[in-house]
Amino acid sequence: MVASTHWLASATGMGVLERGGNAFDAAVAAGFVLQIAEPHLNGPGGEVPILLWSEADQKVSVVCGQGVAPAAATIERYTELGLDVVPGTGLLAATVPGAFGGWMLMLERWGTWSLADVLAPAIHYAEHGVPVLDRIAATIESVEGLFNDDWPTSAATWLPGGNVPAPGSKLANPVLAATYRRLVAEATAASSTREGQLEAARKAWYEGFVAQAVAEFSAKTAWRDSSGEVHGGLLTGDDLAGWSATVEEPLTYDYHGHTVCKTGAWGQGPVFLQQLALLSGFDLDAMGHLSADYVHAVTEAAKLAFADREAWYGDTDVPMSGLLSEAYNVERRRLIGAEASLELRPGAPGGRAPRLPDFPEPGTASNAPGISGARSPQGVGEPTVARNGAVKGDTCHVDVVDRFGNMVSATPSGGWLQSSPTIPELGFCLGTRAQMFWLQDGLPASLRPGTRPRTTLSPSFALRDGRPWLAFGTPGGDQQDQWSLNFFLSVVHGKLNLQEAVDAPMFHSEHFPSSFFPRGSRPGVLHAENRVDAGVLAELRRRGHEVEEQGPWSLGRLSAVARDGAFLKAAANPRGAQGYAAGR
Structure with a gap:
């Protein structure tokens, strides 16, 4: 059985089970398809916590695919910029993108399929396109002005032909497809074993070409965020290389x-x-x-x-x-x-x-620069935007149980298309989970370098x-x-x-x-x-x-x-x- 928030992910997971894969293989394949099918709710730059039951282990385990705050992300760094909260959009809100590491850890430890096999459905849909949900169209419409005025790399990705995609039309992301194809190619070239290929893919993501593109984009570009000001980012290659998913x-x-x-x-x-x-x-x-x-x-x-x-x-x-x-x-x-x-x-x-x-x-927003009253600027907050302009909490979810009795519950999120400018070489943007930290000392959820934000996932x-x-x-x-x-x-x-x-x-x-x-x-x-x-x-x-x-x-x-x-x-x-x- 597979159940998820999008039919393409459920169909993908079921296809894996039908072809002999187990629940862990199916959940990973479905998770990557969710990035393509619901890009307004999750993306490669986001994170994923997972609960799983392994029949072999006879126990429940937690996979933490939640990245941490950059080493340079101190309260003082933000307050020097005149901020009293972490912006809800843009590069200052980025943590290490943990979803890829979380999915890979589960696949390596409990799965059976290769990297190429679990990524094939996502690559296909990114290359050839998925149907545009009403909510995808509404989300892109809500940030069209932001993309055109301030985030041109996002406009190039999400406004095909310069227009908001119509509900029911087909939307592709060929740059992201190329990113995943390159990951598979580098992993295959690096090793002939499944485990070796998964390790090579992790290295390419957190130390290789993906990490390099993330670090350069963060250090060398600056973008208007929800504070109303233009800021660069704090993530570095060392931040990515120093993080790994964990089992708890x-x-x-x-x-x-x-x-x-x-x-x-x-x-x-x-x-x-x-x-x-x-x-x-x-x-x-x-x-x-x-x-x-x-x-x-x-x-x-x-x-x-x-x-x-x-x-x-x-x-x-x-x-x-x-x-x-x-x-x-x-x-x-x-x-x-x-x-x-x-x-x-x-x-x-x-x-x-x-x-x-x-x-x-209650009923008011922060006094961060550029913010006034209770209304949030474009693209901030929880990711779902309805047709009437209301913003409501949402993300993605997938559950799987296989014929062996293995079970998975996973909630991937973050890195949604409206959260941060698209990195043009990769076809995806960074997440904004650092907005959940407090810029006040002495709290359990205070911003501290190298710590996880108190996620809602x-x-x-x-x-x-x-x-x-x-x-x-x-x-x-x-x-x-x-x-x-x-x-x-x-x-x-x-x-x-x-x-x-x-x-x-x-x-x-x-x-x-x-x-x-x-x-x-x-x-x-x-x-x-x-x-x-x-x-x-x-x-x-x-x-x-x-x-x-x-x-x-x-x-x-x-x-x-x-x-x-x-x-x-x-x-x-x-x-x-x-x-x-x-x-x-």
């Missing part, structure tokens, strides 16, 4: 016979576990799925968990055992009352005092009664660990099947500060699809939630695969009419 143990929490696995607190994943720890003290079954009591409890738990994210998470020593302890959560649970909270209330695990960043006032995995069961996830920036949690609870408490749980009316809180430029928050605001019962929404408003009704099929882009007894199962998101699940 997951963080886990046991809940109603299920063990949920997430990345470490260098990402936001543990907020899923913290929400479960809080909700374990509520009888969600008795409340009833999507009742007012249920939505209220889930929303208020999210507010507390995400407040802890702001105070405690980062690429540093995070007191996760305290944050997940029963004693801590008994105390925190008492904060959930009958009314909606309008406060951001982090806790004090082990008696350690929390420290929050100096957030912009958050794949999920769950065991049931100790056996591998469910790989799942969603795009959505800060919403990922709300939408994924809602899906999981719909299966566990709502007794819905996978597709019913994906289809169920979705909701999320906007209460806490965004991880993306300009870092705003909307205390008390609750977004809910208008398919949620009107009486429930009225009761939530009575309890003090500022409910903003959204379109009936507008929130969440979940996909999932499962091992369920003698069956493999999968589900994909109908919203946007592009997610797809396939299997046999």
Whole structure:
């Protein structure tokens, strides 16, 4: 089974499985196709965290394909430029592009296919083109002026013939196809073995021609970014050469016979576990799925968990055992009352005092140069741009389970076409994940050279009664660990099947500060699809939630695969009419 956010990726992964590849081969091939099929949501210059179950290892592992801040990226360097936040676009927001290294590490350690075989579908689609989604066209249209006025290399890549590509037309990226062809050629020339070729490809990316082009572009060019000013970059060849993807143990929490696995607190994943720890003290079954009591409890738990994210998470020593302890959560649970909270209330695990960043006032942006009011400039923030100009969190996701029982949940993102100018020799741009750092000393998520930004990317995995069961996830920036949690609870408490749980009316809180430029928050605001019962929404408003009704099929882009007894199962998101699940 393969389920993803785009039908071409799901078809690609299924093709790999049909031809004898395993789940790891299929996920890698699908991941590279997502770069071509959803270029407004991810790209080669981005990153990928992965959770996987290996039947051979009999364990869950985390692959960290999240790059780090450059050695020159200090708080002082940015403040000397008059910045109080990292810009949301441009070269100053770049971290080491980790997606390639993450995919290669998984392929080498657990896969069976060669580099040439897993890259062949992506090369084909980059060379010959993919159908332009409505959202791709809308995204390019929203940054057309930026590309024409300030980013001509991006205009050359994404405005074929000088025009925004029409929805349904075909869009190719021959320069990126050539980049991947060269990687394959250099790897094949360097070694006759699969492992040797993968190592050669990594070297070409992080020390060879790709790294050289990235370093020169960063050092020798300068571009207008979301600060309104023109800046060069900080990434160097040494930054790329000194980084490699890693394999880590997951963080886990046991809940109603299920063990949920997430990345470490260098990402936001543990907020899923913290929400479960809080909700374990509520009888969600008795409340009833999507009742007012249920939505209220889930929303208020999210507010507390995400407040802890702001105070405690980062690429540093995070007191996760305290944050997940029963004693801590008994105390925190008492904060959930009958009314909606309008406060951001982090806790004090082990008696350690929390420290929050100096957030912009709710509803306003940073005072960085060129920024005023609450509106973000073109191309910044979370990557999806709707036709009406609204910006909403989104990225990509893919889940795979194979005939051997191996399973993968991966959330590639970053390096989307509107984030940074295209590097003309490579056909892709750098990412902007450094915007998630704080330019304030002493915080877990403070900018420090060589550290990972506190990413929102958050794949999920769950065991049931100790056996591998469910790989799942969603795009959505800060919403990922709300939408994924809602899906999981719909299966566990709502007794819905996978597709019913994906289809169920979705909701999320906007209460806490965004991880993306300009870092705003909307205390008390609750977004809910208008398919949620009107009486429930009225009761939530009575309890003090500022409910903003959204379109009936507008929130969440979940996909999932499962091992369920003698069956493999999968589900994909109908919203946007592009997610797809396939299997046999």
